[in-house]
Amino acid sequence: MMNFCSIDDVADPIGWIGKAIELQKKIENGGPLDKSGKSICLLFFNPSLRTRLSMQKAAFNLGIESFVFNLSSEGWQLEFEDGVVMNGSKSEHIVEAAGVISSYFDAVGIRSFASLSDKANDYAEQVLSQFVKHCSIPVVNMESATLHPLQSFADMITIEEYKKVSKPKVVLTWAPHPKALPQAVANSFLQWGNQMDYDLVVTHPQGYDLDPSMVGEAKVEYDQKKAFEGADFIYAKNWSAFQDANYGQVVSQDMNWTVNQEKMNLTNDAKFMHCLPIRRNVIATDEVLDSDSSIIMPQAKHRITSAQMVLKEVLEIK
Ligand SMILES: NCCC[C@H](NC(=O)CCC(=O)O)C(=O)O
Numbered sequence: 001m002m003n004f005c006s007i008d009d010v011a012d013p014i015g016w017i018g019k020a021i022e023l024q025k026k027i028e029n030g031g032p033l034d035k036s037g038k039s040i041c042l043l044f045f046n047p048s049l050r051t052r053l054s055m056q057k058a059a060f061n062l063g064i065e066s067f068v069f070n071l072s073s074e075g076w077q078l079e080f081e082d083g084v085v086m087n088g089s090k091s092e093h094i095v096e097a098a099g100v101i102s103s104y105f106d107a108v109g110i111r112s113f114a115s116l117s118d119k120a121n122d123y124a125e126q127v128l129s130q131f132v133k134h135c136s137i138p139v140v141n142m143e144s145a146t147l148h149p150l151q152s153f154a155d156m157i158t159i160e161e162y163k164k165v166s167k168p169k170v171v172l173t174w175a176p177h178p179k180a181l182p183q184a185v186a187n188s189f190l191q192w193g194n195q196m197d198y199d200l201v202v203t204h205p206q207g208y209d210l211d212p213s214m215v216g217e218a219k220v221e222y223d224q225k226k227a228f229e230g231a232d233f234i235y236a237k238n239w240s241a242f243q244d245a246n247y248g249q250v251v252s253q254d255m256n257w258t259v260n261q262e263k264m265n266l267t268n269d270a271k272f273m274h275c276l277p278i279r280r281n282v283i284a285t286d287e288v289l290d291s292d293s294s295i296i297m298p299q300a301k302h303r304i305t306s307a308q309m310v311l312k313e314v315l316e317i318k
């Protein structure tokens with residue numbers, strides 16, 4: 001066994017340099033791996049279970065090597081502003097970080113939630129757009145400040161699989177939560193839902209109106225019970241306030257908005273959906289989550305489907 005702690009550990013340093021130059025040629029010609037030779041970097045500024053594991057499983061299914069990097073706990077603190085004098089706490093600029101990642105991998109996935117304090121930066125997608133600007137490889141959104149398209153794509157696949165009518169009534173309902181959460185999942189669900197042949201409704205208490213450009217043609221209904229009538233799909237999600245005056249704040253924790261069986265009985269035998277993780281008996285009751293109407297497990301399983309499709313497309317895998 002050998003260590004590699006200093007040059008003292010290398011018997012033939014000059015020979016190693018020759019060998020390393022040969023290896024570099026192999027790496028440039030598609031890598032020494034006998035699989036697709038493709039690799040992705042999955043960068044996380046925030047926690048994840050489904051996104052991380054479904055991306056890794058999808059990569060595995062495609063013969064792609066995935067490298068997970070929990071940047072906020074393990075990496076250098078990144079500077080995203082241009083032209084700053086970097087004499088504070090931030091050690092590395094996005095320009096170099098993105099450049100290095102681009103030179104190592106074939107694609108990069110980024111998870112970076114909203115700050116919920118700076119609406120302008122969040123809705124300008126400061127972090128994601130800086131990666132897109134400075135990376136020379138495809139960037140995959142693994143939930144950004146305002147959008148979660150891998151989730152919404154999986155949601156649409158799930159609705160397609162379970163719908164019993166050609167134009168289902170799909171209801172996105174706000175539900176209470178103890179913490180301030182981003183609007184990304186709701187925004188993205190509405191963006192994708194607007195592209196489908198759905199009777200699309202969004203219901204929430206006053207004060208939780210979403211960005212009108214995300215709501216699009218969806219009907220806004222402030223009476224949750226009315227919204228549930230005749231629904232084929234109930235999609236529950238919490239989000240914090242979008243309005244300027246109280247952006248990112250919890251303006252209501254009204255437990256009357258929890259999805260329960262009594263409300264599900266108002267629907268057209270609707271299927272219940274949620275992106276997970278879910279707070280049981282806050283967002284929805286155990287009774288709903290453990291009922292036959294709940295399709296949260298197949299929905300989560302389709303995260304692999306959506307991830308695999310996206311990786312195939314961005315990496316042009318035939
Ligand atoms: N990726 C799916 C949802 C992620 C995030 N939820 C959360 O942070 C929930 C955390 C909690 O329940 O403590 C959100 O709402 O955007």
Ligand SMILES: NC(=O)OP(=O)(O)O
Pocket residue numbers: 047048049050051052143151275276277
């Ligand atoms: N739904 C979702 O994105 O789950 P994770 O946050 O666990 O990745």
